Amino acid sequence: MEVIESMNKYSFEQIVFCNDNKTGLKGIIAIHNTTLGPAMGGTRIAPYKSEEEALADVMRLSRAMTYKNAVAGLYYGGGKGVIIADPKKDKSEALMRAYGRFINSLGGRYIAGEDVGSTEEDMLAIRRETPFVIGLPKVYGGSGNVSEPTAYGIWKGIKASSAHVFGDPSLKGKRIAIQGVGNVGSSLCHYLKQEGAEIFISDVDENKVGMVAAQTGAKPVVNEEIHRLEVDVFSPCALGGILHDQTIPQLKCRIVAGAANNPLVHEEEHAQMLADRGIVYVVDYVINAGGVMCASNELIGYNPKRVYFEVDNIYNKVTEMLKIARDKNVTTAKAAMMMANRRFQDENNIPRLAYSFKPPMFSSPGPRINSEE
Incomplete structure (x- = not known):
């Protein structure tokens, strides 16, 4: 797959490849559209047969999140993450925390959540490295299993x-x-x-x-x-x-x-x-x-x-x-696409001098969740 050409064809803003040799992390974060706000979407963990298959999946899922969030009336854009691993064998707290550091490096452009192969506990591990994650256990103030x-x-x-x-x-x-x-x-x-x-x-x-x-x-x-x-x-x-x-x-x-x-x-x-x-x-x-x-x-x-x-x-x-x-x-x-596009048009018609979107929980860095908790 020609990555830049494919990004241009489907109007993607950003694709980030994540690698960490110590933990074995191999992942991709795709940010499709942030017209309505930061990209939001789950992180899927699956034993993809190839990097190309993983890339195709994360791009397809990311685009769907753009339209899902738009039609649902949410003020979030579309994004998705995938980790190339067997969730039953390869997943570890260290791997998820390494992934969390990549999310944090994006400065809030992508907010991660649960998806196939990931759990509330995985989101908690990510939260130890970044505030830009949802789907935490209820005991930590999250929504738990959705x-x-x-x-x-x-x-x-x-x-x-x-x-x-x-x-x-x-x-x-x-x-x-x-x-x-x-x-x-x-x-x-x-x-x-x-x-x-x-x-x-x-x-x-x-x-x-x-x-x-x-x-x-x-x-x-x-x-x-x-x-x-x-x-x-x-x-x-x-x-x-x-x-x-x-x-x-x-x-x-x-x-x-x-x-x-x-x-x-x-x-x-x-x-x-x-x-x-x-x-x-x-x-x-x-x-x-x-x-x-x-x-x-x-x-x-x-x-x-x-x-x-x-x-x-x-x-x-x-x-x-x-x-x-x-x-x-x-x-x-x-x-459905017409419904989503109407949201984008309405948002683009709102006059503004500057645009800065910060959900309440992201208004300040706040304390990270410690491993001992």
Whole structure:
């Protein structure tokens, strides 16, 4: 990949390569757009097969964070970090602290958070080196695990799409297939159970499937077959890239709405394929913003009531996106992009003599969290 050429093509501001021989850190931080404020996004830890694969992933995820934060109404830009490592074998406090020092060197341009492969404890290790991190444990004043508000937002988004497609937000009796029952997918099952939906679940981890099925009455399905089920809603809640030329023709649902980031391999092309089949696609960064909405609240003092009040608005955001797509006869992918671009235009139209954005917790350096605590 030609890095500078790719940055220019997708309007990236900055990409930072991180290396620390002592700890084995090999990471990349991508800052896509800071029009609305400092770049905010999680740090993913995964055993990428190559540096090129890691770079492609961090750039793709960073761009999605720009649009997610914009549509969610947050005053943060889009950024993302990746660390090339096996989170089960290679992760250590020293490695995460080394990564934290790279974040700190950016002076607040990037605010890190949790993602696949990283945990609250990892965020705490990063916090020992920099204040520019969210997703801390609740005992340290953070939001803790954001899976619950993320699932809550997914549930609200599915209800909004149900109202659009079926004329009724109620999910009672609706057949819903969930691919991936990790923290978010399993929490979503509980919300759907409360509404009386008929739930089908799958996961690469059969133990998780058995546990969630026992708790919610969901019906287990082979992971490779769940997208083929005849259901009302297919909800991808695992890793992205599952909907493409081969799998989209196999879908037998009316709605695709889930927590997975970038579920479409080629966003616009495959959004059009879904639309041509009469399937409503709820864009990932519109429906799954509950996590970043929750974690970003740490910067003004975490308050769970305020978090759920804000996440409730995902219902309205999904409704707005679907209305734009219908009224303008465009895909939902284009409609979501139009919503994001409107935020950028509004921000650029605000006259200012100088621009300096400092969330309250960053107004002064403050004490670092000591290792002994």
